[in-house]
Amino acid sequence: xxxFFENIGSKILFFLNYIGSLTLLTFSSLKKMFxxxxxxxxxxxxxxxxxxxxPLVGIIAFFTGMVLVMETAHTLKKFGAEMYSGGLVxxxxxxxxxxxxxxxxxxxxxxxxxxAEIGVMKITEQIxxxxxxxxxxxxxxxxxxxxxxxxxxxxxxxLSFFISIIGGFFVGVFMVxxxxxxxxxxxxxxxxxxDLIVGLIKVIVFSIIIVNVSSYEGLKxxxxxxxxxxxxxxxxxxxxxxxxxxNLIITxxxxxx
Amino acid sequence: MENIxxxxxxxxxxxxxxxxxDISFEIEKGSSVVIIGQSGSxxxxxxxxxxxxxxxxxxxxxIFGENINRIDEEKLKxxxxxxxxxxxxxxxxDSLNVWRNVGFYYLYHSDKSEEEIKIMAIEILKKLGLxxxxxxxxxxxxxxxxxxxxxxxxxLISQPEILFYDEPTTGLDPITSENLxxxxxxxxxxxxxxxxxxxHDVKLASKIGERLIxxxxxxxxxxxxxxxxxxxxxxxxxxxYVEIGG
Numbered sequence: 001x002x003x004f005f006e007n008i009g010s011k012i013l014f015f016l017n018y019i020g021s022l023t024l025l026t027f028s029s030l031k032k033m034f035x036x037x038x039x040x041x042x043x044x045x046x047x048x049x050x051x052x053x054x055p056l057v058g059i060i061a062f063f064t065g066m067v068l069v070m071e072t073a074h075t076l077k078k079f080g081a082e083m084y085s086g087g088l089v090x091x092x093x094x095x096x097x098x099x100x101x102x103x104x105x106x107x108x109x110x111x112x113x114x115x116a117e118i119g120v121m122k123i124t125e126q127i128x129x130x131x132x133x134x135x136x137x138x139x140x141x142x143x144x145x146x147x148x149x150x151x152x153x154x155x156x157x158x159l160s161f162f163i164s165i166i167g168g169f170f171v172g173v174f175m176v177x178x179x180x181x182x183x184x185x186x187x188x189x190x191x192x193x194x195d196l197i198v199g200l201i202k203v204i205v206f207s208i209i210i211v212n213v214s215s216y217e218g219l220k221x222x223x224x225x226x227x228x229x230x231x232x233x234x235x236x237x238x239x240x241x242x243x244x245x246x247n248l249i250i251t252x253x254x255x256x257x
Numbered sequence: 258m259e260n261i262x263x264x265x266x267x268x269x270x271x272x273x274x275x276x277x278x279d280i281s282f283e284i285e286k287g288s289s290v291v292i293i294g295q296s297g298s299x300x301x302x303x304x305x306x307x308x309x310x311x312x313x314x315x316x317x318x319x320i321f322g323e324n325i326n327r328i329d330e331e332k333l334k335x336x337x338x339x340x341x342x343x344x345x346x347x348x349x350x351d352s353l354n355v356w357r358n359v360g361f362y363y364l365y366h367s368d369k370s371e372e373e374i375k376i377m378a379i380e381i382l383k384k385l386g387l388x389x390x391x392x393x394x395x396x397x398x399x400x401x402x403x404x405x406x407x408x409x410x411x412x413l414i415s416q417p418e419i420l421f422y423d424e425p426t427t428g429l430d431p432i433t434s435e436n437l438x439x440x441x442x443x444x445x446x447x448x449x450x451x452x453x454x455x456x457h458d459v460k461l462a463s464k465i466g467e468r469l470i471x472x473x474x475x476x477x478x479x480x481x482x483x484x485x486x487x488x489x490x491x492x493x494x495x496x497x498y499v500e501i502g503g
Contacts, residue, residue, distance in 0.1 A: 135366075
């Protein structure tokens with residue numbers, strides 16, 4: 001019985017320590033974002049996080065738009081309401097699917113690579129070498145990535161929204177037979193500025209989560225190649241969990257409370 | 258002679274285990290001190306604690322007269338700008354080529370142009386016996402000995418007053434190891450640095466150390482010149498080397 005409570009207690013302490021350390025790193029990286037010394041690093045990371053993720057995000061957004069119309073148009077057709085499938089695509093992509101899809105793709109693709117890069121630097125003492133050379137590792141390694149994430153993810157989100165509409169348009173217009181004008185009109189009729197702002201708030205929060213969680217996992221990596229592998233896995237798993245959790249909180253705050 | 262580093266009653270715990278126990282010593286400016294001990298004795302932890310990379314739970318460390326446990330991060334950075342460290346596995350930044358590794362300090366801390374920094378890096382590489390062609394190579398293209406030299410060059414470019422070496426000869430063949438030992442002696446003389454070397458290599462310690470501090474199980478057990486330790490030490494690390502004619 002005592003072991004059971006000790007086990008629970010140590011898990012709670014571990015969780016609190018994790019959240020505390022992650023929060024400190026997040027505040028520190030955001031604060032130091034305004035004092036980045038090598039601005040060219042930000043451009044490099046925008047390319048890595050944003051531009052290199054775009055093909056995958058684009059294809060998935062296109063397919064998602066197609067699937068949404070496929071799933072809804074036939075049912076709506078029974079009620080003579082198939083023209084509303086465009087609105088369904090746009091609302092679900094701007095409010096929920098868009099931000100979450102983009103964040104999950106970037107977390108899987110970039111989060112693991114950030115954790116591995118920083119993890120290798122940690123176990124090969126490159127992080128210590130930075131400190132000895134009076135270079136703050138957060139300022140040098142984390143803050144430029146946070147900055148790049150704040151530019152890349154909202155851009156990917158906006159692009160994925162339009163691409164999903166195009167995907168839905170193809171199915172809606174060429175397969176279901178909705179008139180192109182009606183489809184496009186319905187696609188933009190039901191979304192407002194609030195939806196766009198909430199979508200942007202979500203991707204901004206998600207980008208901060210992805211970069212900081214991945215960097216944190218890299219910075220606490222230990223034990224050689226296995227440690228780096230664990231850091232990458234933990235970065236993806238923790239990012240996914242925190243993205244879904246924060247999505248729930250933000251949706252609740254803006255559309256439920 | 259002025260003490261450049263003072264360590265008082267230092268104790269460090271890692272993962273709940275006490276790694277360093279009540280360590281005290283002073284290092285004079287311009288001297289070359291070797292901290293010697295077997296693997297796992299706490300040598301690397303000691304220098305990383307002195308540099309503020311690992312936090313101690315007890316004791317005080319003074320570098321250039323400043324207690325590094327009681328100063329803010331900015332002051333600690335200023336102190337670190339006057340220090341260089343050669344890591345056991347060189348710790349070169351593998352995403353940067355050699356000259357960018359060597360010139361990293363100035364690339365990050367100064368407004369000098371890349372051309373200027375590259376010239377400075379090549380100059381220092383040449384002083385350490387490396388060819389200009391090495392400058393554009395990536396770290397993974399270098400041999401172990403070359404990596405150590407590049408790592409030393411990266412420290413020297415900022416003209417540090419204190420140089421730490423962590424196991425400088427580990428993993429090198431005997432000839433490269435011998436050359437590196439001579440290089441460390443030459444750097445100490447030419448650059449007038451205060452050197453602190455941690456190693457388990459008694460041969461290296463006997464050649465470069467003006468004073469040796471022997472650590473065992475996280476405690477200082479003996480200290481003195483190599484000749485003194487050779488006479489009085491009963492520690493197996495020293496005795497085994499003396500017995501083979503050291």
